[in-house]
Amino acid sequence: MKEPKKVSLHTALPEEILSGKVTDVYFERTKKILEAKGRRARVAAEFILKKFPDDYKWGIFTGLEEALAVFEKLPVTVRALPEGALFYEDEPVLEIEGDYFDFGLFETALLGFLCQASGVATRAARCKKAAAERPVISFGARRMHPAIAPMIERSAYLGGCDGVASIAAAELIGIAPSGTMPHALILILGDTLEAVRSFDENIDPGIPRVALVDTFNDEKFEALRVAEALKEKLAAIRLDTPSNRRGNFVSIANEIRWELDLRGFQHVKIFLSGGIDEMKILQYNVIANAYGVGTAISNAPVLDFSMDLVEIDGKAIAKRGKKSGRKNLVACKSCGTRRVFPVIATPENCACGGRYESLLMPIVDQGKLVYSAIKPQQTREHVLRQLEKVEL
Numbered sequence: 001m002k003e004p005k006k007v008s009l010h011t012a013l014p015e016e017i018l019s020g021k022v023t024d025v026y027f028e029r030t031k032k033i034l035e036a037k038g039r040r041a042r043v044a045a046e047f048i049l050k051k052f053p054d055d056y057k058w059g060i061f062t063g064l065e066e067a068l069a070v071f072e073k074l075p076v077t078v079r080a081l082p083e084g085a086l087f088y089e090d091e092p093v094l095e096i097e098g099d100y101f102d103f104g105l106f107e108t109a110l111l112g113f114l115c116q117a118s119g120v121a122t123r124a125a126r127c128k129k130a131a132a133e134r135p136v137i138s139f140g141a142r143r144m145h146p147a148i149a150p151m152i153e154r155s156a157y158l159g160g161c162d163g164v165a166s167i168a169a170a171e172l173i174g175i176a177p178s179g180t181m182p183h184a185l186i187l188i189l190g191d192t193l194e195a196v197r198s199f200d201e202n203i204d205p206g207i208p209r210v211a212l213v214d215t216f217n218d219e220k221f222e223a224l225r226v227a228e229a230l231k232e233k234l235a236a237i238r239l240d241t242p243s244n245r246r247g248n249f250v251s252i253a254n255e256i257r258w259e260l261d262l263r264g265f266q267h268v269k270i271f272l273s274g275g276i277d278e279m280k281i282l283q284y285n286v287i288a289n290a291y292g293v294g295t296a297i298s299n300a301p302v303l304d305f306s307m308d309l310v311e312i313d314g315k316a317i318a319k320r321g322k323k324s325g326r327k328n329l330v331a332c333k334s335c336g337t338r339r340v341f342p343v344i345a346t347p348e349n350c351a352c353g354g355r356y357e358s359l360l361m362p363i364v365d366q367g368k369l370v371y372s373a374i375k376p377q378q379t380r381e382h383v384l385r386q387l388e389k390v391e392l
Helices: 014-018 025-037 062-073 099-130 145-157 166-174 183-189 192-202 217-233 249-262 278-284 375-388
Strands: 042-049 059-061 077-080 085-087 092-099 137-138 211-213 234-239 269-273 290-293 306-312 327-332 338-342 356-360 361-365
Touching: 014 062, 014 211, 025 099, 042 099, 059 099, 059 361, 062 092, 062 099, 062 211, 062 361, 085 145, 092 099, 092 306, 092 327, 099 145, 099 278, 099 375, 137 145, 145 166, 192 211, 192 217, 217 234, 217 249, 217 338, 234 249, 234 290, 249 269, 249 278, 269 338
Parallel strands: 137 290, 211 234, 234 269, 269 290
Antiparallel strands: 042 092, 042 306, 059 085, 077 092, 077 361, 327 338, 327 356
């Protein structure tokens, strides 16, 4: 009888990523060919996004701190936008200078770090921008491979989400996890009110009492039952009504709001989840006080950065469709105008008379890490300040 095959997770180990093993094979073959030809080259490579997905107008740059795990082991020089920076199409977000042999094998991993994290953070930022002052909680960890759940939830938080549901992600960020109660609790106990009372009796009083009211019966009557039972202790009711039973979600929530207010429960908030994205948030803002957003954030479109060589041995060069030469991304301190200039021809002043400042920061200097990461909470606050200045 054969021994059962040992079960393992189908994910790359950190040492496999940091050794370049997850590279696309043609980079490995390129290295072999160049070594056989005795051809070494000092190059400059830039990471740039030519086109946003859908109707996006801007993005939030994240994934840099994971990329540092690669950069800190390589004798290269790196400039980049800081984690959480807002950027636009055709703006270089990161530049690497060094021997191609030293970093070429890591193109696949570096793009993976930046493309997915930035995609998640950008979708989260869009949801938060749509929700304005209303809290948005990331509920999407269950839709992705658990090995990358902390990265996804962290990126969602950096993008503006007010909380995350995954325990591991919350620990990584340094916040308490957020959540209500699952349908499973109500189904097992057999009654919404019993589940809410049991939650109240057994869970830390500091955790908000949010009742899920769509499991068995009409949402309005379940909301009134739990409100009458918990009174001032009830923080919110949550609607996660399946789409095939939902009808007009705004109308359902508006009816509940009316009945709660009529009975003196104005303090009870309405929390919506299930199939929520930024467009639905704009629709539901007329009645909702908070949102749980899952798949829309965790399965956000990746931002399709590319890494392109733009200089070889000091000579500006690039493939067709790309602009050659190293570049500076700058913004005017007076009027805010953003421009991209060749490094060798960057003017000091804007047309308005204000002074340009570089947006690309030194990250690594000849293999020495010079970038100081800040706490996720500070990065998120910076993202929220940037969101005040842009339109969805």
